[in-house]
Amino acid sequence: MRMRIGLPIAALLIMACARGAFAHGEAADEPFLKDLTVAFYDVHVSPTSVKVGDPVTITGTLKILETWPYTLDPPTTAYITPVVPGPVFALRDRTVNGEPAFGSIFVEKGGTYQYKMVMLARNPGRWHVHPGIAIQGTGTLLGPGEWVSVEPSTTPFRYDVTLLNGETVDLEHYGGSFVWWWSFAGFVIGVIWMVYWTVPKRTVTRLAVTTQLPVNDDAPDIGLITPRDHMWMSVLAGVTILMLIGGWVYMAAKYPVRLPQQTDRFAPEPLAAGPHLAEVRSTGATYDDVTDTLLINAEVKNVASSPITLKQYVMAMAAFVNGGKDDQQKAGPSDFVGQLAVEPDATIAPGETKKVTLKMTSDIFNDERLIPLHDPQQLIAGLLRFDDAQGGQDFVTLKSVLVPTEFHPQYLP
Numbered sequence: 242m243r244m245r246i247g248l249p250i251a252a253l254l255i256m257a258c259a260r261g262a263f264a265h266g267e268a269a270d271e272p273f274l275k276d277l278t279v280a281f282y283d284v285h286v287s288p289t290s291v292k293v294g295d296p297v298t299i300t301g302t303l304k305i306l307e308t309w310p311y312t313l314d315p316p317t318t319a320y321i322t323p324v325v326p327g328p329v330f331a332l333r334d335r336t337v338n339g340e341p342a343f344g345s346i347f348v349e350k351g352g353t354y355q356y357k358m359v360m361l362a363r364n365p366g367r368w369h370v371h372p373g374i375a376i377q378g379t380g381t382l383l384g385p386g387e388w389v390s391v392e393p394s395t396t397p398f399r400y401d402v403t404l405l406n407g408e409t410v411d412l413e414h415y416g417g418s419f420v421w422w423w424s425f426a427g428f429v430i431g432v433i434w435m436v437y438w439t440v441p442k443r444t445v446t447r448l449a450v451t452t453q454l455p456v457n458d459d460a461p462d463i464g465l466i467t468p469r470d471h472m473w474m475s476v477l478a479g480v481t482i483l484m485l486i487g488g489w490v491y492m493a494a495k496y497p498v499r500l501p502q503q504t505d506r507f508a509p510e511p512l513a514a515g516p517h518l519a520e521v522r523s524t525g526a527t528y529d530d531v532t533d534t535l536l537i538n539a540e541v542k543n544v545a546s547s548p549i550t551l552k553q554y555v556m557a558m559a560a561f562v563n564g565g566k567d568d569q570q571k572a573g574p575s576d577f578v579g580q581l582a583v584e585p586d587a588t589i590a591p592g593e594t595k596k597v598t599l600k601m602t603s604d605i606f607n608d609e610r611l612i613p614l615h616d617p618q619q620l621i622a623g624l625l626r627f628d629d630a631q632g633g634q635d636f637v638t639l640k641s642v643l644v645p646t647e648f649h650p651q652y653l654p
């Protein structure tokens with residue numbers, strides 16, 4: 242009885258206290274699940290203002306880091322996907338490393354995947370659009386998000402595809418009413434069965450009695466299951482079998498040309514490797530939770546034949562840029578791009594080894610929960626981007642042990 246009152250009160254309290262939800266829970270994953278698994282960079286979503294039926298393109302690159310945690314299943318099968326709140330867009334085309342990728346792909350630790358996804362705006366609204374990679378055994382890991390507003394259109398949404406026989410159909414409505422009514426017919430049979438056994442009968446309302454009976458006892462002496470019940474259940478089973486046979490005959494007659502559903506899985510060809518520019522060793526990182534400042538100390542060795550500069554640090558969905566506004570815009574959606582200060586900020590000569598400190602101050606560390614503050618393994622990982630004078634780029638994975646230095650008062654005992 243107490244539960245009956247308590248639960249609604251608890252529900253009301255939760256509803257009253259809950260604040261408006263931002264986006265779709267992208268901060269929910271543990272820091273290690275974001276930092277050590279996949280780094281997303283060069284993400285672009287455009288255009289950010291469209292009408293229903295218009296295309297929106299997501300481009301970018303992701304790397305499955307060598308630091309993939311041993312506590313997770315190794316990454317093998319995955320698909321790269323737009324992550325949006327429900328079916329508000331329809332995916333039209335997707336390529337990975339230049340090849341059309343209709344479904345899942347085979348991936349590996351250390352693999353770099355450049356993707357392009359074109360989707361059509363389906364529902365009006367303002368939607369947060371991310372690229373993501375769904376990895377079997379792990380779940381979907383998110384890249385940075387961009388807001389896209391979709392205005393209504395005067396023409397209703399269509400998704401035309403050409404079939405093997407040359408006919409063009411609109412997938413948005415194709416077979417829609419048949420699927421609806423056919424499923425409904427199956428549902429009705431189920432409802433009749435359920436009502437039959439629960440409303441006029443006492444099978445459920447007198448559980449105390451019925452649970453005492455052995456499984457195969459019809460208990461005709463107390464009128465639990467009568468020969469009449471057997472007859473009606475046979476009728477329901479018969480109708481179900483007739484529906485199945487009817488369905489098969491209808492399909493064979495109406496759609497004589499059929500092809501089994503296709504799966505197309507492949508391991509994308511690796512991208513052409515750029516020049517290898519640097520070797521990096523971490524000498525520790527600290528995070529100050531009061532000022533939201535991440536410091537990473539590293540030793541960088543230039544292994545190229547020309548001077549190199551450290552331009553960017555990418556961690557999970559965030560990119561920190563050592564450069565001006567233009568460089569920041571190129572790095573990804575502005576909510577997920579921050580400033581990177583490199584100390585000393587000088588080019589590193591060929592063969593030279595230099596100690597550098599990377600300093601980043603941003604709300605995103607807290608907002609996206611990127612920093613492990615109370616974990617059994619205080620590790621972060623990301624990609625360092627080095628540029629050489631010839632326009633070459635090299636992304637080097639860097640794993641650092643992180644020590645929190647200052648705690649918010651709320652964390653202190």
Ligand SMILES: [Cu+2]
Pocket residue numbers: 264265267369370371386
């Ligand atoms: Cu989002």
